Amino acid sequence: MDVVLCSRGSANGTTNRQQSFMSTPPDLHRLTAEISARMVRSTIDSLDEDITQALAEVLPALNIDRGGLISVSNGSPIAHVEYAWYSDGSTEVSRDINLVEHFPWVYQRLVIQQRIMSISNLSDFPLEAAVDRRSHEAIGTKSILSIPLMIGRRVHHVMVVHTLKTERTWPEEVVEQIRLIGEIFVSALQRREAELALKVTGDRLELAARSAGCGMWELDLETGVFWITHKAREHFGFGKDQHVTMMEVMARIEPEYHALVLAKIEEARRTGGEVTVKYRLLDAGAGSSWLVSRGRVAEVGPERRKLLVGVTLDITESMEMEQRLQDKVREIEELKRQLERENEFLRKEAGAIVEQGEVLGSSARMREVMTQIAQVARTGSTVLLQGETGTGKGLIAQTIHRLSDRGSRPMVKVNCAALPGALVESELFGREKGAFTGALSKQRGRFELAHGSTLFLDEITEMSLETQAKLLRVLQDGEFERLGSPQTIKVDVRVIAATNRNMEEEVEHGRFRRDLYYRLSIFPIMIPPLRERPEDIPQLVWEFVSEFGERMGKKIRRIASRDMETLQAYAWPGNVRELRNVIEHSLIVTAGETLNLQRLTPSHNVIEKGRSLEDMQRQYILSVLKSTRNRIKGAQGAAEVLQMKPSTLYSRMRKLGIIPERV
Structure with a gap:
């Protein structure tokens, strides 16, 4: 099968003689084997030259003047001469041929019927092939051999050879040899097409992987040799042309992750499933610290060679963010535990004071008080607590002490109203033996006992003016003398004072020293009475019910809503202490599971x-x-x-x- 659209030159000095070849040259089989081996070794870039060279070696050996390989498009009459060889003086043909227009009979026989066509003389063409005969005459063809080459169920290429100088016959052995050579060419072209498609796919995958920051790789599980992309080389710190093996990759991974990585590779080999592993690198020279690799095993080639194929992503930034997040979580957890410890401490403190008739509460007013406690506790400053009797001043003082730097030592307490005026000074500052009538022994004062700790002075307005003067000296200079002793004693004591009186009125009436008042009221805290925070009453009631119920072996499950309203409406002049006494009395007279509350005067008694x-x-x-x-x-x-x-x-x-x- 041949093509004609243009002709160039004619044979010079040739004679027309008909030849008949009954067999192929004896060295053609060797040449075919060499060409086959050469096609296997051909690369994408060298294949075109290798096919052209093979035609130049084979066709002259068969006394052929013109020949080549033509590609046939599926569903199109246009054929394309991909490779051609011409003897000296031979007419060249057009690269693109319309088969239907110039060779309709040939097109039908070769492409449609998929039959080999051999013509020894142009007169052998049937009458219906007149167009084909004229086209061959125009390009000087004497004899023709055209062999369709199949891929799948269609003709993909046609191997065409012509003689131009003499006519000849086409023995079956020659036809088979030319068909074999054509199939070798087509097979090589198909392999190159597949390699090009794979390369394009690989390039696209690598481009996508690089856009996502991924490096691609293949690990030969038999040899331990890696193929890796440029991005993967950057991740591990390998040079552009550096040979990469499993041993070299492991040398770049921190030793503590070696067992994990090897276990994942073995898991992929054993199961064939996808595996993922995170690991940290030693200094790879490219800035990566953390990588994650994901891959699965693929079997390739007729020998079913196992490759672990996958991608690697640099996750250094995300791991550092995760580490910072974990640090923050740990910090928050530690703060949470600290708050829980402080809350537990406050709860225990409240529970301890409940037995003495004092609790705090959780109303907005009391939350303000707790905020003040938190502000002043660790400062070491003097605090003045003011509020009615029974509002919990002792508990507030104990809480401030426990939250301070002195909290590990016991707080020393003095109730100035519970001591005769003459004994307050002795109690605070101590005395020497014989300091006054009845002083039969030496006694250390509360200030000495509170050295390095806190001294709580309750009902400080009951203190005499003389004692107030000595207290002012201790607050200012940190020193005093025992009664009956000239020796000065230095102490480090924090003072928390409390009173249920109006200190400013006491100062105005001359019952309390103004300078001492200013010294004590550096940080005043006003504790609201119970009647000003009725929302605390239900909580306090249930705490007292629980306390006395456990002590008396009673289980109170209900308090009538009208009784709770009565409790909240009452003025509570005795504050929490009075409420505690009322609840204790009520439990004593309660027989069932509902609290039997004694009747109180409503709020108009405020x-x-x-x-x-x-x-x-x-x-x-x-x-x-x-x-x-x-x-x-x-x-x-x-x-x-x-x-x-x-x-x-x-x-x-x-x-x-x-x-x-x-x-």
Whole structure:
């Protein structure tokens, strides 16, 4: 099969003679084997030259003047001469030929019917091939051999050879040899097409992988040799042309990850599934510290060679972010544990004080107080606590002490109202033996005992002016003398003072030193009375119910809503202590699971404005006596609630016209 669109030159000095070849030259088989081996070794770039050279070696050996390999397009009549060889003086043909137009009979026989066509003389063409005969005459063809070469079920190429000088026959052995050579060419072309497609796919994959920051690689599981892309070389710090083996890759991974990486490779070999592994590199020279690799095993080639094929991504930045996040989480967890410890401490403190009739609460007012506690606790400054009796000043002082740097030592407490005025100074500063009548022994004062710790001075307004002067000296200079001793003692003591009186009024009336007041009130904390924070009452009630219920072996599961409203409406002149006494009494008289609350006077009993001081004192004492069921002396008695001596309370009651037996 041949093509004609243009002709160049003619044979010079040739004679027409018909030849008949009954067999192939004896060395053609050797030449075919060499060409086959050469095609196997051909590269993408060298294949075109190798095919052209093979045609130049084979066709002259068969006394052929013109020949080549033509590609046939699927569904198109246009054929293309891909490779051709011409003897000296031979007419060259066009590279592109319309087969239907110039060789319709040949096109039907070769492409459609897929049959070999051999013509020894142009007169052998049938009458219906007149167009084909004229086309061959125009390019000087004498004899023709055209062999269709199949790929799948269609003709993909045609091997065409012509003689131009003589006519000849085409023995079957020659036809087979030319067909074999054509198939070798087509096979090589197909292999190159597949390699080019694979290269394009690989280039696309590498481009996509590089765009995503990935490096691609293949590990031969038999030889341990790597093929890796440029990006993968950057990850591991390998040079452009450096030979890479498994041993060299492992040398760049931190030793603690060796076992993990090798285990993942073995898992991929054993299961054939996808594996993923994170690991850290030694200094790879490219800045990578952490990599993640993902791959699976593929079997290639007829020998089913196993390759572990995968990608690697630099995750250094994400791992560093994760590490920072973990550090933050640990920091938050530590802060959480610290808050839990502090909350547990406060809860335990509250629980300890509950037994003495004092608790804090969780209302907005009390949260403000807790904020102040947190602000001042670690400063070491003097604190002045102000609030009515029973509001929890002792608990606040203990909390400040425990949260301070002195919290590991016990806090020393002095109730100035519980001591006779003459003994307060001795109690605070100590005495020498014989310092006054009855001083039979030497005694260390509370300031000495509180050295390095905290001294809590409750009801400080009960202190005499003389003692106040000595206290001011200690606060200013940190020194004092024991009674009866000229020797100065230096101490390091933090003072927390508390009072239920209006300090400014005490100062105005000359009962408290102004300079000492200023010294004590560096950081004042006002503790609100219970009537100003009724939202704390339900919590306190249930705490007292739990405490006394456990002590008395009773389980209270319900408190009537009207009773809780009554408790919240009551003025509570005795504050939390009074509430505790009411709940204790109520549990004593309760038989079932519902609290049997004793009736209280509603909120209109809150002290009215405009009443005289004596009236307010009288109402206050009456309320306390009512809450203690007229008990004056002893534990839980009115004198204890009011923090007064029983004799002082009796004197005050007589002055106010309160007759105990008629209360």
